[in-house]
Amino acid sequence: LIIIDTLRQDHVGCYGNRWIKTPYLDSLAKESVLFTHAYPDSLPTLQVRRVLQTGCRIFPFLDHKGYKGNLFVGSPGWGPVSEERDTIAEILQSHGYRTAFITDTYHQFKPSENFHRGFDEWTWIRGQEHDAYRSGPYPSREEIERYVPENLRKGERGLGGKFTDFIGRYLPNVADRSSEEDYFPAQVFREGAR
Incomplete structure (x- = not known):
């Protein structure tokens, strides 16, 4: 998948x-x-992955409640894979298949999310979005403004926080990337091909 x-x-x-x-x-x-x-059933990042991993519908998010450590606490559907649900990885494992989970989607590794449950092995390619992969140095305001359109600098909110904060977290995570092969898609597919 x-x-x-x-x-x-x-x-x-x-x-x-x-x-x-x-x-x-x-x-x-x-x-x-x-x-x-x-x-x-649902398009946002975590919601669609919950549906694909469990085969169970989650919309209209009747099970929504805030979870510690989740950036999207106020957003319905951004919850964990339920302990009561079997995952496709667990079902495949029970039938003798070896399973692997390779992702750069850091939301799946937030506290209590359980998206890696049932996999024989998993690899998390770190640094995407708000991932607290690197703590610094925090980029200068001038550097952040090079990447953030002016309308997003004026207090409009991005993904769970001010967009400048989002970019400020992301830039240190990718500071050592120098070629296309260093970025997330290439790393994920290279790891999957091993």
Whole structure:
């Protein structure tokens, strides 16, 4: 199961796009099940992963409550994989399959989330978004403003906090990245190919 956030179907060759080249995804699609009429229960990052891992509907988020350590405490659906639910990894394990979980989605590793439950091994590629991977040095205001559009500098809120704080946390996490291979997608797929 490969999950890619924020990828539009109409931007991939195997779904008919002719002007954006996606040869590796197209090649994988030729040997895979390709869904053309699949609609998720919910689209946000953690919600869709809970549904895919448990096979259980979570919308309209009736089980919502705040969880310690969760940046999105006030946002419905951003909760853990329930202890009462079996996960696809646990089901596969019980049938003798070896399972691995490779991700750069730090929300899955917040306290009590349980998204790695049932996997024989897991790899977390650190540094995405608000991940407290590196504590500093915190970038200067000038450096942050190079990356943040002016309308987001004026107090509008980004993902759970001011967008400048989001970028201020992210920049130290990627300070040592120098080439495309150093960034998250390449690291995740390289780890998956091992």
